[in-house]
Amino acid sequence: MVERKSTGSGPSAWDAALRLLGARARSRQEMQDRLVAREFPPDEIERTMTRLDEWKLLDDEEFAQQWVRSRSATSQRGRLALKRELRTKGIDDDVAAQALETIDAEAEREIAYSLAEKKLTFDADDLADPAVRAKAYRRLTGALGRRGYPPDVITSVVKDVIAARRDAVD
Known part of the structure; x- marks a missing residue:
C-alpha cells in the first residue's frame, strides 16, 4: 500500500525520502529537515523516519x-x-x-600543501621582497583557513610552500 500526503496528491514522504537517499546518503537530521521543508504532515514524517530506521537506511x-x-x-x-x-x-x-579521526594527518598536510602551491601567485624573484612575502603569507593562510585546515598545518605548509618557491630556480 502506497502512503500519500494528507492532501491526497503528490508523492508520499517515503517516496521523497527514497529519492533523497538515491541522490546521496543523508543524516537523520538532514532527512527530517528536508521532509519538513516539503511540508509533509508531522505524523507521516514520523512514520517515514521510523521506517527508514527499521530498514537501516539512515546511519x-x-x-x-x-x-x-x-x-x-x-x-x-x-x-x-x-x-x-x-x-x-x-x-x-x-x-x-x-x-x-580517520583523516590521515600527512594526507591532510599534502592536500593543504598542494592547494597552497596552486594559490601562490608570486615567483621566486617577487618573494625576495619581505613585503611581498608577508602578503603571500597572509593570502595563503587566509585561503587555507577558509578551507578549514588547523592552524598548525597552515603555518607549517605556508612556510614550506613559500620557502620552496623562493628556492626554486627558473
Whole structure:
C-alpha cells in the first residue's frame, strides 16, 4: 500500500525520502529537515523516519565517515571545515570526532600543501621582497583557513610552500 500526503496528491514522504537517499546518503537530521521543508504532515514524517530506521537506511556514523572521506579528498577541506559541515548536517560532536579521526594527518598536510602551491601567485624573484612575502603569507593562510585546515598545518605548509618557491630556480 502506497502512503500519500494528507492532501491526497503528490508523492508520499517515503517516496521523497527514497529519492533523497538515491541522490546521496543523508543524516537523520538532514532527512527530517528536508521532509519538513516539503511540508509533509508531522505524523507521516514520523512514520517515514521510523521506517527508514527499521530498514537501516539512515546511519549517522556511516554518513559521517562517508562525508569526511569524500569531502577531504574531492573538496580539499580540512578537518575544521568538515567538523562545521557535519554539525550543520545534525551530526553529534562525538560521532563527528570519530569520523574526523580517520583523516590521515600527512594526507591532510599534502592536500593543504598542494592547494597552497596552486594559490601562490608570486615567483621566486617577487618573494625576495619581505613585503611581498608577508602578503603571500597572509593570502595563503587566509585561503587555507577558509578551507578549514588547523592552524598548525597552515603555518607549517605556508612556510614550506613559500620557502620552496623562493628556492626554486627558473
